[in-house]
Amino acid sequence: MVMVFSGDQPLHRVLAGLGERVEGHRPFPRFRLHRADWRSMVDELSANRWTLLGLWGEPRTVHVALRADMTGEVAVASMDCTTGGFPSLSTVRPSAIRLERAVQDLYGLVAEGLTDPRPWLDHGTWGTARPLGTAPEPRGTAGQPEPYPVLPVEGHGLHQIPVGPVHAGIIEPGHFRFTANGETVVRLEERLGYVHKGIEGLMAGRPVAEAARLAARISGDSTVAHSLAFARAVEAALGLEPPPRAVWLRALMAELERIANHLGDIGAIANDAAFAFLLAELSQLRERVLRTADACFGHRLMMDRVVPGGVAVDLPEDGARRLLALVDELRRRFPPLVRVYDGKASLQDRTVSTGQVAMGLANRFGAGGFVGRASGRGQDARRSPSYPPYDDLEFEIPVTTEGDVNARVWIRIREVEQSLSLVEQIVKRMPGVPRSQDGSTPLPLAPLPQGSDAGAGEGMALVEGFRGEILTWVRLEPGGTVGRCHPRDPSWFQWPLLEAAIEGNIVADFPLCNKSFNCSYSGHDL
Amino acid sequence: MFRHILGHLTEGPVTEPAPEPGIDALAELGLRVRAAAQARLGRSLSIREVDAGSCNGCELEIHALNNPIYDLDRFGLRFVASPRHADVLLVTGPVTRNMEEALRRTWDATPEPKWVIAAGACAIDGGIFAGSYAVTGGVDAVIPVDLRIPGCPPRPVELLEGLLALLEVSGG
Ligand code: SF4
Numbered sequence: 083m084v085m086v087f088s089g090d091q092p093l094h095r096v097l098a099g100l101g102e103r104v105e106g107h108r109p110f111p112r113f114r115l116h117r118a119d120w121r122s123m124v125d126e127l128s129a130n131r132w133t134l135l136g137l138w139g140e141p142r143t144v145h146v147a148l149r150a151d152m153t154g155e156v157a158v159a160s161m162d163c164t165t166g167g168f169p170s171l172s173t174v175r176p177s178a179i180r181l182e183r184a185v186q187d188l189y190g191l192v193a194e195g196l197t198d199p200r201p202w203l204d205h206g207t208w209g210t211a212r213p214l215g216t217a218p219e220p221r222g223t224a225g226q227p228e229p230y231p232v233l234p235v236e237g238h239g240l241h242q243i244p245v246g247p248v249h250a251g252i253i254e255p256g257h258f259r260f261t262a263n264g265e266t267v268v269r270l271e272e273r274l275g276y277v278h279k280g281i282e283g284l285m286a287g288r289p290v291a292e293a294a295r296l297a298a299r300i301s302g303d304s305t306v307a308h309s310l311a312f313a314r315a316v317e318a319a320l321g322l323e324p325p326p327r328a329v330w331l332r333a334l335m336a337e338l339e340r341i342a343n344h345l346g347d348i349g350a351i352a353n354d355a356a357f358a359f360l361l362a363e364l365s366q367l368r369e370r371v372l373r374t375a376d377a378c379f380g381h382r383l384m385m386d387r388v389v390p391g392g393v394a395v396d397l398p399e400d401g402a403r404r405l406l407a408l409v410d411e412l413r414r415r416f417p418p419l420v421r422v423y424d425g426k427a428s429l430q431d432r433t434v435s436t437g438q439v440a441m442g443l444a445n446r447f448g449a450g451g452f453v454g455r456a457s458g459r460g461q462d463a464r465r466s467p468s469y470p471p472y473d474d475l476e477f478e479i480p481v482t483t484e485g486d487v488n489a490r491v492w493i494r495i496r497e498v499e500q501s502l503s504l505v506e507q508i509v510k511r512m513p514g515v516p517r518s519q520d521g522s523t524p525l526p527l528a529p530l531p532q533g534s535d536a537g538a539g540e541g542m543a544l545v546e547g548f549r550g551e552i553l554t555w556v557r558l559e560p561g562g563t564v565g566r567c568h569p570r571d572p573s574w575f576q577w578p579l580l581e582a583a584i585e586g587n588i589v590a591d592f593p594l595c596n597k598s599f600n601c602s603y604s605g606h607d608l
Numbered sequence: 609m610f611r612h613i614l615g616h617l618t619e620g621p622v623t624e625p626a627p628e629p630g631i632d633a634l635a636e637l638g639l640r641v642r643a644a645a646q647a648r649l650g651r652s653l654s655i656r657e658v659d660a661g662s663c664n665g666c667e668l669e670i671h672a673l674n675n676p677i678y679d680l681d682r683f684g685l686r687f688v689a690s691p692r693h694a695d696v697l698l699v700t701g702p703v704t705r706n707m708e709e710a711l712r713r714t715w716d717a718t719p720e721p722k723w724v725i726a727a728g729a730c731a732i733d734g735g736i737f738a739g740s741y742a743v744t745g746g747v748d749a750v751i752p753v754d755l756r757i758p759g760c761p762p763r764p765v766e767l768l769e770g771l772l773a774l775l776e777v778s779g780g
Contacts, residue, residue: 207708207709209741210741227709247707248710248714254662276704276706277701278704278706279704279737280737295736296736301664302663302664302665302667302761303665365676366676366677369677603664604663604664
């Protein structure tokens, strides 16, 4: 296949030519398209290499977010589904398949021409079909799962291994159907949706502050990042600027979250390669990070600390000292462990060339985070579109092209180093505590407009969590409630690649591959 | 690496002293469990963790129990891979409708006598997710619960207090 690297058309110009711009959507433009223009957009998608950033429904409307990676242009296109459906994007963007299946399940909007129309989040157990659509339909079979047709596999000597939803370890639930030829996996099919809690439904109609608490519980390991994405989307919708100190404190928490998760992941990957020593060591370092977070922000995972308008807590007196001591300690204790990883042939034997993801595939699915960066895709929301304070900070985005488990470990290692540097820069350069005239120190938190002052608006944010890029879209209603919020976890575009990564590997290497991806079930299932 | 291990041998363990058992948790469990457990169990308790729709925050802290700082093993508590080997089901999450059957089946597969711990605000009563079309509203909507550990998520030390309370009562 010949890759064409030039000739992409400007995204905004194309969409402006197809539809009409919607006022009050910030900071990226949104265009309303008629059905025929939506079809033209699907054609343009096959001619241009724009990345699908997200696709979500409302009772009568479907939205898609796109990015031209080369120029960084981001835009949303929307279509009113007057006939109850919309032309599917699945033939030109396979990353749309599961998102469209979810739209069908939740809203009852039909993705016409969807290449895989099976239900996705709806397992038949909800008391209602299409619970968020215009016509929810009561079902008498609440609690009783419907049979799910797995994809047929035919061939000589193939056997199937069903695993889950309850797994052997302390991990989230999901179902994996392996088709193997002897020990070699010829196909993995994932089935997710087990932890679907109905978060989007719960957010609708809630005051912003309550919806923020739900956003903090989309995926516990990314509570800071999801809270930040929600807060930034709300602030964009309202045209609200958080105080400068809040902006820096948020980045501080986000980098601590990234470090803690990467340390845990590297240890867990080594452990799945039967090397428990690194898990024992790295889990202690992770614990050090969580305790510092607890001492500085009053919660080990920093849940509910990033809120729309700013932050809910400022550093204590000794916070800066504690944070710098943490950076020092990790800089001392982490490198020897990296050398252990690098020097153990038995470990490398398991991680090198295992679970490879080709760069073309990572690009096609728009996979972010360490999954994308280990396969040559250097996208990082802190750089593009970027958001403060990262434009003021120095950091590198590690990228490599091997695409195997080892590469995903190394990206994490490099990111820990970068994030340690970011924590240090932030602590040293952060704006000081604002003092009011009576000497008190108010929280860096801009009040949200209340009641009749609270206007309507639409906002979108792209935020880099430890796993990759989170997209959050929100529409606020007059009076300060959430009309619709859609948080899209990076896992949506990484889960499908895990199916590809395991192909041709032995079944016994699946836990290792899976851990090297560490996709969120909860963030995906919502 | 060997220098590393040698360091640990000479510096002593990183493990912290165990906390006092949680008084509230103890009271809740009560004498009902004591009698049954004394008859059947020794000191060692096997725990099967079941995520029934958690946000994964609770799992992170349950994982931390296995790190060398908390070191669950020294209390004779261990996580097992199958419910068939378990005395205790440690359940997190609001129990989504899509996990309801799997949770019930896991409970059915656990041999008697067995105890169920609902860990975290969600597991206790659905927490922030209560009222959704997609959740049942807590573990005891599906299977009987013996002990509740509040928190969002409970800190490792709080999980440990709950587990120790269960152990002291069940181990006699
Ligand atoms: S109790 Fe809190 S941390 Fe635990 S699953 Fe529920 S929301 Fe997540």
